[in-house]
Amino acid sequence: MIRVLIADDEYLVRSGLRRILEATGDICVIAEAADGTQAVTATRRHRPDVVLMDVRMPGTDGLTATGRIAADTNVIMLTTFDLDEYVQEALGLGAVGFLLKDTPPRDITAAVRAVAAGGAILAPTVTKRLIGSFARRDRSAAAVARQRLEPLTCRERQVVRAIARGLSNAQIARELTMSEATVKAHVSRALSKLGLTNRVQAAILIHDADLD
Known part of the structure; x- marks a missing residue:
């Protein structure tokens, strides 16, 4: 069973993600967090296999929280904002995935499984831009x-x-x-x-x- 923590300041988003993940049968949501501080505390307490982390949250944001826990768990950034500055900073801080919130449910569950197995996942639009940036170096x-x-x-x-x-x-x-x-x-x-x-x-x- 893959153990997941969901960190998002919107209850409806957390609830929706929980339903999507737990419908699979092989993924369980062991904790939720409404901000980055809660996410760090819950990660250290529950030791999830994967953390789905929102970027923008009140108080301690998702990027700051990712920098504190990425060495101990697999973090997938799940956000509405497809901005290069977020992508580069998230990956630099240790995130192993970056998805948009409009990602289809089947792709979210596939990403969780891939990351739990030691892989990494990026939204297609993010991948294209990263490849472009490599080509320009x-x-x-x-x-x-x-x-x-x-x-x-x-x-x-x-x-x-x-x-x-x-x-x-x-x-x-x-x-x-x-x-x-x-x-x-x-x-x-x-x-x-x-x-x-x-x-x-x-x-x-x-x-x-x-x-x-």
Whole structure:
């Protein structure tokens, strides 16, 4: 069972998301929060597998809260505001997903499952803009990104490049002929060497290095 925490200042949004998620049978909502402070407290108390986090909330907002909990859980930003500044900051703070609130229910549940399994998910419009921004970056930025990847072993680099292609741990294990446990170990070591907190940041670094 995938355990989810919903953080949104609107009760109707929380209620609607709860109904969508719990209708699946394999996802349960273990807690709700109406602001960022509650989200941080509830995350530390309940240890959810995934947090659906609104960006704009009173008091402590979703971005601030994400920065405090992203190292301990998987955060998907779910918001009405499809703004580049939010996307870049959310990913930089450690979020592993960014979806809009008008995302179809089946895609929200699919995103929760993907993130709980170690993947990452971005709204299609967000993905297109990120790819565009990578294409505009200059060669010096690519050189810096490649230099950051130098401490990785050959196997770690293969795993990180597979992450950048959107593969899950199970898919990487099949492609590289290794166990999922070994993949997880390579991912953990690679992220540690790179000073990153999640797979999305690793994928962005691979794109920056123009190695995807």
